[in-house]
Amino acid sequence: MGEAGVIPPMLTDRYDPLKGEMYQIMDKDGGLVGEDPNLPEELLRQMYWWMLYGRMADEKAIKLQRQGRLGTYAPGQGQEAAHAGPALAMGKDDWLFPSFRELTAYMIRGVPYEYNLMYFMGDPRSNRVPEGSNSLPIFVPVGTQVPIAAGAAFALKMKKKRDAVLCYMGDGATSEGDFHEGLNFAGVFSSPVVYIIQNNQWAISVPRSKQTASRTLAQKALAYGIPGLLVDGNDVLAMYLAAKEALERAKGGGGPTLIEAYTFRLMMHTTADDASRYRSEEEVRYWKDRDPIKRMRSYLQKRSIWSEGWEKELVRRAETMIKEAVEKAESVPPLKPEDLFLNMFSDMPDNLQDQLDLLQYYIETREIEEEAPVIRGGFP
Amino acid sequence: MAEAINSGLRNAMEEDERVLVLGEDVGLNGGVFRITDGLQERFGEERVMDTPLAESGIVGFSIGLALMGYRPVAEMQFMGFMWPAIDQLSSHASRLRNRTVGRFNVPMVVRAPYGGGVRALEHHAESFESVLAHIPGLKVVIPSNPYDAKGLLLSSIKDDDPVVFLEPKRLYRADRMEVPESHFTEPIGTASIVREGDDLTIAAWGSMLPRVWKAAELISEKGIEAEVIDIRSISPYDQETVHSSVERTGRLLVVQEAPRTLGFASEISARATEEMMDVLEAPVHRVTGFDIPFPFYKAEGWAMPDLDRIIKGIREVLTW
Numbered sequence: 001m002g003e004a005g006v007i008p009p010m011l012t013d014r015y016d017p018l019k020g021e022m023y024q025i026m027d028k029d030g031g032l033v034g035e036d037p038n039l040p041e042e043l044l045r046q047m048y049w050w051m052l053y054g055r056m057a058d059e060k061a062i063k064l065q066r067q068g069r070l071g072t073y074a075p076g077q078g079q080e081a082a083h084a085g086p087a088l089a090m091g092k093d094d095w096l097f098p099s100f101r102e103l104t105a106y107m108i109r110g111v112p113y114e115y116n117l118m119y120f121m122g123d124p125r126s127n128r129v130p131e132g133s134n135s136l137p138i139f140v141p142v143g144t145q146v147p148i149a150a151g152a153a154f155a156l157k158m159k160k161k162r163d164a165v166l167c168y169m170g171d172g173a174t175s176e177g178d179f180h181e182g183l184n185f186a187g188v189f190s191s192p193v194v195y196i197i198q199n200n201q202w203a204i205s206v207p208r209s210k211q212t213a214s215r216t217l218a219q220k221a222l223a224y225g226i227p228g229l230l231v232d233g234n235d236v237l238a239m240y241l242a243a244k245e246a247l248e249r250a251k252g253g254g255g256p257t258l259i260e261a262y263t264f265r266l267m268m269h270t271t272a273d274d275a276s277r278y279r280s281e282e283e284v285r286y287w288k289d290r291d292p293i294k295r296m297r298s299y300l301q302k303r304s305i306w307s308e309g310w311e312k313e314l315v316r317r318a319e320t321m322i323k324e325a326v327e328k329a330e331s332v333p334p335l336k337p338e339d340l341f342l343n344m345f346s347d348m349p350d351n352l353q354d355q356l357d358l359l360q361y362y363i364e365t366r367e368i369e370e371e372a373p374v375i376r377g378g379f380p
Numbered sequence: 381m382a383e384a385i386n387s388g389l390r391n392a393m394e395e396d397e398r399v400l401v402l403g404e405d406v407g408l409n410g411g412v413f414r415i416t417d418g419l420q421e422r423f424g425e426e427r428v429m430d431t432p433l434a435e436s437g438i439v440g441f442s443i444g445l446a447l448m449g450y451r452p453v454a455e456m457q458f459m460g461f462m463w464p465a466i467d468q469l470s471s472h473a474s475r476l477r478n479r480t481v482g483r484f485n486v487p488m489v490v491r492a493p494y495g496g497g498v499r500a501l502e503h504h505a506e507s508f509e510s511v512l513a514h515i516p517g518l519k520v521v522i523p524s525n526p527y528d529a530k531g532l533l534l535s536s537i538k539d540d541d542p543v544v545f546l547e548p549k550r551l552y553r554a555d556r557m558e559v560p561e562s563h564f565t566e567p568i569g570t571a572s573i574v575r576e577g578d579d580l581t582i583a584a585w586g587s588m589l590p591r592v593w594k595a596a597e598l599i600s601e602k603g604i605e606a607e608v609i610d611i612r613s614i615s616p617y618d619q620e621t622v623h624s625s626v627e628r629t630g631r632l633l634v635v636q637e638a639p640r641t642l643g644f645a646s647e648i649s650a651r652a653t654e655e656m657m658d659v660l661e662a663p664v665h666r667v668t669g670f671d672i673p674f675p676f677y678k679a680e681g682w683a684m685p686d687l688d689r690i691i692k693g694i695r696e697v698l699t700w
Contacts, residue, residue, distance in 0.1 A: 071499050071677055122499065122677030140503040141461050142433055175432035177464055203433050205409035211432050278408050335679050340672050355640065355670045359682060368598075368688040 011245055012227035012257065017218035022262060023242055024232040028290045030298025037241060041305055046088060047236045048300060051080035051293045053318045054104030057113050058267075060322050061103075061120065065271045069330070073120045076101045078234070078266030081292035082198050084108060085239025086259075089247055090166055095156070096135040097149040097167035099142075101198070101265075105168070109135045113322065117329035124339065125332065143173035146182030146195065153186065153193035153250070164192040164250040166243065172203030174217050183258065187224040192250035194243060195258045198233065200265035205278035221258035233261030234292040237299070264290070337363060382552040384526035384559045385415050385491075388533040389453065391563040393423050399537060400445060402429040403438055403455030403491075412457055413493055413552055439465035439490060443473050446488040451537055456492035459546065460503035465490070466511070473542040474517030489536045493549035494522075495587040495637055497684055499677040500549075506674055507587075507638040510647070512544050513615040519543040520615040521568055524551065524589035526559050528612060531566030539568060548587035555590070571618040573625065577605030580631035580697050583622055583648055585611040588635045588685060595690040606694065614644045619651055626652060630661035631697045635685050640668040662700035667693035 015021040024033050058077050064070035076083065083104035090096070096109045103116050110133035118126035119138065127137040139145035149167035156163045173179055174197060186193050197217050201208050214220060221228025227249075231242045239261060246257035264287035268275045275284075300306035341348065341356040348356075392399045401416055401423075407430035410417030420428035431438050435456055442452035456462040469490065477485045496505030513520045521536055521543055523529035529547065536543040574589070575596050584592045589610055596606040607625050611617065626632050632652050634645035649664040667685045675683050685693075 072501055120501075122680075124676040124679070138502075140501060141463070172433035175434040175437065177434065177436050203404070204412065205405045205407075206430050206433065210430055272412070277410075337682060340670070340675050340679055340682065344672060351641070352671060355672075359670065362689055362692070363682070365692075366688050368686075368691060 010227070010249075011242055012229050015229055017216045017228045017230045017260070018222070020216055020230065022230045022232055023238050024235050025237040025241070026235050026295055026299050028295060030295045030302060037237060039237065039240070043088065044300060044303070044305060047084055047240065048293075048296050048306070049314055050084045050088070050104055050108050051236065051296060052314055053321065054080045054083065054107065055293055056315070056318045057107070057116075057322055057325075058103055060326065061117065062267070062271060064117070064326070065120070070117065070120050071122050072270050072272045074101050074270045075265075075267035076103050078264045078287060078291065079198055079200055079261075080104050081236035081239050081296070082196065082233040082261035082263050085236045086166055086194070086196055086243035089240050089243040091163060091247070091251075093134060093161070093163045094247065095152060095163065095165045097145045097152070097165060098136065098138055099145065099168045099170055099173070099198075100138045100140055101170070102168050106135065109133055111135055113325040114328040117325060118332065121329060123332060123335070125335075143169055143176030143178040143182075145169065146173065146176075146178050147185055148182075149193050149195070150182050150186035150189065150191045150256070153191035153256070154189045157190075157192055162251045164194060164247050166194045166196065166247065168196050168198060170203060171197060171199040171201070171208050171211055171217060172206070173197070174220060175211055183221070183224045183226070183256070186256040187226045190253070190255035193256045194246040194250055195256065196243070197258070197260045198263055199260050200263050202265055202269070202275075202279065204269045204273060216260060218258060218260035224258075226256045226258060228258040228260070230260045230262060233263030234290050234295060236292055236296050263292075266291075381523070381526045381529045381547065381554070382413060382415055384530040385533055385547065386417055386419070387559065387561060388530040389416065389419060390422070392453070392534055392537045393419065393427060395563060396451060396537075398449060398451045400427050400429065400450050400452045401455070402431050402442065402452060404431060404433055404457050406430060406455050411455060413549065415491070415547075416455065434464070435462050436464040436468055439468040439473065442488045442490070443468060443476070443486055446486045446542075447476070447484055451487050453489045453491060453537060456490060458504050458506075459492040459494035459508065460506040462490075462492055469512070469518060469542065469544070470515045474515050477541065478517060485540050486542045487540045489533070489539075489543050489545050491545045491547060493552070494546045495548045495550055496674050496680050497550040497587065499680070502676065505680065507636075507669070509546055509586075509614060510638060510642055510644045513644055513647075517541070518615060519568060519613065520546065521613045522546045522548070522586040523612065524548065524586050524610050525555065526557050528566055528572070528610070530559050531564055532568060532612065534563060535565040535568045538565065543568065546586065550587050551590070566612075569613050569616040569618055571612055571621040572610045573607060573621065574610050575606065575608040577607040578629055579604045579606060580633060580694065581607045581609060581622065581625040581629045582633045582635060582690075582694070583609045583611055584635040585614060585644075587637050591685065591687055592635050592690055595687055595694065598687070598691065599694055604694070604698065611644075611648075617647070622648065623652065623656060626656055627659050630659055632660070632664045633667065633693050633697045634664065635667045635690055635693065637669050637684055639671045640666065641671050643668055662697050665693055665697045
């Protein structure tokens with residue numbers, strides 16, 4: 001514990017996850033809980049812009065899904081502060097290991113919206129993260145990214161780079177074996193990695209209370225000998241500062257940190273899910289009242305940074321960018337059969353070349369176009 | 381098929397209080413495919429358990445329940461996510477009887493939806509049934525229609541050894557047929573002849589059956605009669621039914637959705653070649669998926685054997 005006036009105490013020393021103590025800067029209405037961190041105005045504007053753009057982009061994706069223009073989609077609404085805060089705290093060369101719901105973080109880290117759209121439109125080319133963005137593609141099997149992030153971070157350390165890895169996961173992921181193994185490795189190897197659990201309270205229909213008997217998810221860090229911090233995940237200022245401190249510690253040789261972002265998934269798990277089957281309207285209303293964007297807007301209003309004109313300008317900019325991204329995603333050239341085979345290995349083995357030839361032969365000589373029909377009354 | 385499996389689970393739980401259902405979202409939500417819909421309401425939270433999100437945990441926990449006399453039916457949400465559970469299946473469930481020289485056995489069922497063709501996301505459309513069949517001591521059952529799904533599931537639950545029960549998710553809501561509401565069983569390890577014919581034998585399982593059957597009907601218009609065999613259980617595999625059919629037809633085509641190399645079609649082909657060279661009039665032919673991860677849905681039509689490819693396969697076997 002640092003002494004006041006000598007060394008500023010670390011957040012991870014001030015908030016005890018075992019006691020459920022949560023780091024927070026703003027209350028639900030954007031009022032200050034403690035001292036104003038006085039972050040630069042430009043950064044505050046950035047935070048608001050990305051959360052707003054992320055929200056609008058997410059809403060658009062759901063609309064596209066409903067119109068049949070996009071496949072099953074995993075919305076991130078309600079979690080924008082837990083995405084924007086940490087992503088904006090990252091250094092240029094830091095690495096992002098996403099889960100699958102972090103659209104806003106992804107866009108901040110240089111993966112444009114059209115990539116996300118293409119992904120959910122079923123296009124494999126969306127996973128070729130653009131050059132210059134230090135981001136891995138979406139990790140679908142829950143929690144599998146956790147040990148990989150520990151290894152990648154250790155590699156950065158061995159290469160004597162002053163960079164770190166930021167790795168996302170959900171509350172459900174903390175139940176997976178990979179979570180334990182990854183955090184343990186990160187601790188043992190003192191990997192420069194910041195793990196952010198987005199505790200959005202629900203793993204599809206399973207509530208956080210049924211996921212673990214632990215009081216908080218952040219306290220799990222203690223068993224691995226690393227600091228853990230519970231943060232109000234709908235408070236973008238707190239999320240930013242918590243991630244910033246953890247990233248700096250990692251880069252300074254202080255090893256990994258586990259941050260639990262206490263937040264809420266406002267929408268369904270994916271568009272294939274019906275959340276009304278397992279949670280109440282009342283719960284959703286409670287969390288809508290704690291919306292991270294609304295909260296930041298009030299804070300900015302109080303600081304006289306927000307104005308209606310500025311908001312309109314942001315909305316217009318977002319609309320234009322969204323429109324352009326949708327156009328890009330919907331006008332990509334058609335896939336070619338070789339797209340499926342070319343990147344299996346650095347050189348294509350003969351048997352794969354044979355199979356590609358066979359696929360091309362199938363396509364060229366296709367005689368029967370019809371899909372096998374659904375057989376009513378069973379078959380035969 | 382979804383309703384038939386649900387009905388089978390209901391019958392099993394009504395009849396035998398040792399039967400428990402567990403998995404991710406299987407309780408209140410009734411499973412992401414609604415296969416366990418209404419079961420928790422009917423049988424309570426103690427017998428229909430929502431678990432933490434951990435495939436290895438679900439299967440390991442089930443092995444423990446089975447060792448102590450329960451009959452767990454565990455659900456893997458998608459086959460693509462069951463890799464962590466394969467350690468428990470292969471290191472313990474499948475070999476406890478053998479390595480304890482018969483002292484213990486593991487009567488459990490692991491259900492998993494498998495296969496593509498439903499515009500799913502990455503990791504949601506895999507078919508690696510042959511990996512499971514390669515594990516000694518594990519039974520692998522794959523129904524292709526609602527009736528078999530229920531009958532085979534009830535046999536699997538009654539079985540004293542571990543059974544992986546793979547459900548072709550493309551067929552969950554594909555067809556309707558009469559399925560008795562009451563308890564009945566279909567024997568594990570038996571193939572079923574779903575169409576008779578003398579000109580060639582086509583073997584397939586699970587998701588491929590409706591396409592194979594349709595292909596057989598199409599070529600029938602040209603005077604060629606294919607015998608279609610639904611393998612139903614790839615471990616144990618009913619070699620006798622397939623081989624006695626091939627003895628009559630002399631020609632064998634195997635159709636599988638899974639990647640080509642070392643798929644179960646390879647085993648069927650190897651056994652036929654080893655034992656039936658004297659009756660085979662053409663090499664055993666395979667129509668399969670490719671040795672690539674199951675692609676994103678824009679390209680999934682390219683990855684799966686379809687009517688056209690099955691017809692081409694038939695031609696190949698007939699004209700050799």
